[in-house]
Amino acid sequence: MSDREWLSRISDRELMQRIQLDDAEAFAVLYDRLAPRALRLARAICVDPDRACDATQDGFVSIWRGRAQYQAHTADVPAWVLSIVRHRALDSLRRNARHDRHRDQLDDAIDVVPSPDDVERTVVADADAQHLRTLLVDLPVAQREVIALAYFGQLSHTEISTLLTLPLGTVKGRMRLGMRRLREHLTA
Known part of the structure; x- marks a missing residue:
């Protein structure tokens, strides 16, 4: 079993512990696990798909940089990740508020080929x-x-x-x- 396969089977909390020890492969697994959900949330807030992608990416960069600040007793990992992405999406919404009502809606990108x-x-x-x-x-x-x-x-x-x-x-x-x-x- 590869490291990636093993990491994909451990809990979010265990992944976060490994991420806090600078394990980039664990971060990649966490990203794969939570990014689709975070992107859906960012799209709902930002509406514009490009801004939602940027907010999600900014959120995950922030998560990697701030990995030492995560405290398991204050929030579970998905809630913590979603809160960071939510803040990035709201920041984007505030920065671009006047443009939100004028942008055309784009179809959702399908994350996985069904x-x-x-x-x-x-x-x-x-x-x-x-x-x-x-x-x-x-x-x-x-x-x-x-x-x-x-x-x-x-x-x-x-x-x-x-x-x-x-x-x-x-x-x-x-x-x-x-x-x-x-x-x-x-x-x-």
């Missing part, structure tokens, strides 16, 4: 994600953020609350308001 059995499911899921991204643009940033973390980041309300350091009720309220606005767009 098997023939999954083609229809992949196309439907991709179309749904793109449609949601289009609707998210019109939401206030606070509502867009919690919905993006839940839908694209696959985080629970509690995880979002911890990540954003907001009360759980605030997260649920923003989610409820955002979902109501999305429903209004869908029924209009």
Whole structure:
């Protein structure tokens, strides 16, 4: 078994311990494991695919440079990675806010070539994600953020609350308001 295969079988926490010991191969495995999820989150926040890719890349560069600061007792690895990418995406959004409403939406890039059995499911899921991204643009940033973390980041309300350091009720309220606005767009 190669080092890469062995590393791909260990937990995120164990990977992070190896990364903190300057193990670049462990970092590559962590990137492979979490980058697709981080990119979906960044795309939901930035909307523009190029900016989302840049934010994701900046986030992972920051993770490598700041690997010594990770503390396992404060956050699990995926939440820590997503929070860093989220901050980079929000920074990009703030820097380019005036351009966000004027950019055309691009189709999602498919991360993996689907098997023939999954083609229809992949196309439907991709179309749904793109449609949601289009609707998210019109939401206030606070509502867009919690919905993006839940839908694209696959985080629970509690995880979002911890990540954003907001009360759980605030997260649920923003989610409820955002979902109501999305429903209004869908029924209009």
